[in-house]
Amino acid sequence: MSPFDLPPDHPFGPHHLPYGAVSVGEEVHLAVRLGEHALDLATAATGTPWAPELARPTLNAFLDLGPSAWSGLRSWLQEELGDPAGRERLTPHLLPLAGRPVHLPFRVRDYVDFYASEQHATNVGSIFRPDGDALTPNWKHLPIGYHGRSSTVVVSGTDVVRPCGQRKGPTDPAPVFGPSVRLDIEAELGFVVGGATPVGSRVAVDEAGAHLFGVALFNDWSARDVQAWEYVPLGPFLGKSFASSLAAWITPMAALEGARVPLPAQDPTPLPYLQGADLFGLDLTMEVSLNGTVVSRPPYRTMYWSPTQMLAHLTVNGASLSSGDLFASGTTSGDAVQERGSLLELTWNGTRPLTLPDGSTRTFLEDGDTVTIRATAPGPDGSVLGLAEVSGTVRPAV
Missing domain, CATH: 2.30.30.230 (Fumarylacetoacetase, N-terminal domain)
Known part of the structure; x- marks a missing residue:
């Protein structure tokens, strides 16, 4: 055609x-x-x-x-x-x-990953703090994030080598070193930033849209066992920094005007610097496939924090922006089991294995597994807009 x-x-x-x-x-x-x-x-x-x-x-x-x-x-x-x-x-x-x-159509200057899905944060909190509050006390007051490694953002189709690192289970007497045995995915949306700002300045919520060029599907591969041992007190490090996959085609924000939806109600009301008129979600439905089998359909429209709030928070301390900065939403998850955007949630930390059509089961990823994330959104005049897929295949540790 x-x-x-x-x-x-x-x-x-x-x-x-x-x-x-x-x-x-x-x-x-x-x-x-x-x-x-x-x-x-x-x-x-x-x-x-x-x-x-x-x-x-x-x-x-x-x-x-x-x-x-x-x-x-x-x-x-x-x-x-x-x-x-x-x-x-x-x-x-x-x-x-x-x-x-x-x-990769741009040089990734800086990379920040957020944690903006209430459903995902609630699931993770319920898994690791079953007797406590699922959400941490700060979660509804600010978009939580961590500063990642830009040099390991790779284009869709790039193989992902299983990472090695320290890991220690709750009953293990001492940590060991070796390949991750709990390699996971995170179905996310990445935002590409344009327009530099000086160190010491801030970008307000209602100014942030002028810096949002476009979006692309994003898979923040995660070594859950490495992450669990290292993350206290400073958060994700080697469990995340080995590879993050980005779709090869960047959808401009202008193409997503018809996909804008209101945010969920934010309660308590965020502090003034996180308020503004330009607050929105996006009506994207993702599809996560493992070796060709769809295992999840996470809805981005349930995301708690707007991308404009994420960018405003990123710069509120005076951190500068550079053209080519990338920030991601964090794992997208919905209310239903089949809407969870990570294997950690889908298998409830490995206690409820997935069964694939060939009869094999998965709690976390095995060598040779291929993960593909796709998404669609409403376009103008009733049309459908398909975001470019992001895909990667796991290769053995070296």
Whole structure:
């Protein structure tokens, strides 16, 4: 099918236009996806105001240009795609995606992971504090997060090597070193940031939207046994930093206008710096597959904290932003068992194994397992928007 003849409800139609980076010979070119083709921006956008930034192999310079450039390029693309003469101009710059390598479309400058799902936090608290309060006292007062490792964010399709580290079970006499035996996934949504801010400044909730370029599905692989032994008192470290997978195509926030929904009621009322008019959730339904079998469908619309609140909290102490920063939502989980976004929850810390169609069972991931996360969202005029999948296969420890 011609990329110009896609049906109105095609998940990668002109209403979407996610950004990526693809191989063109020996070079990496920025592109937007149109069906099963990539439109080469390095060549198609020659002569536009954004040509110098789009001729680079990553989006970082374009992200620096800010919302007026982001909306300007999107409008230009949609006008060209809606005009027969424009389509003719774009045709030489279309590249089939089949067999073409893809790359991270931006250099990840900094990475922060939040913990913004009340359902996920409640499940985890119930597992590890069965006789206490499921939520920690601070949870409803601020978006909890940790500062992760940007250099190990990898593009979808990259294999994940089982990490090694120290682990110690509750009844073990001493810690041991070796491969993780409780390797897990976390179905998350990543937010790509544009527009730098100086150290010592803050970004208010109602200013945060100007820094939100787009989203991509994200899998924060987690070694639960390593994490359990190390996390007191400073939180996640080696149990998280070995790999985090990001989808290859970034969905612009402008494509998600029809997916915005109100947040759940926030009680108690957050402090003033977390209040504002631009508070929203996103009506995304994720699908988590393990070796081709769907094991969960987490709904992002239940997320407690808005991405604008997360960004405001990230900077309230004066931390700066850089174009290419990435922050993630934390595991997405819903109220039902089949809506839980991690194996930790789905198997209740390994006590309720999953049975796969081949008869095998899983509590946590085994070598050779492939995890794929997909998602859909409402698009304009009743259309469907499909986020690019994020996938990875577990390889043995080295």
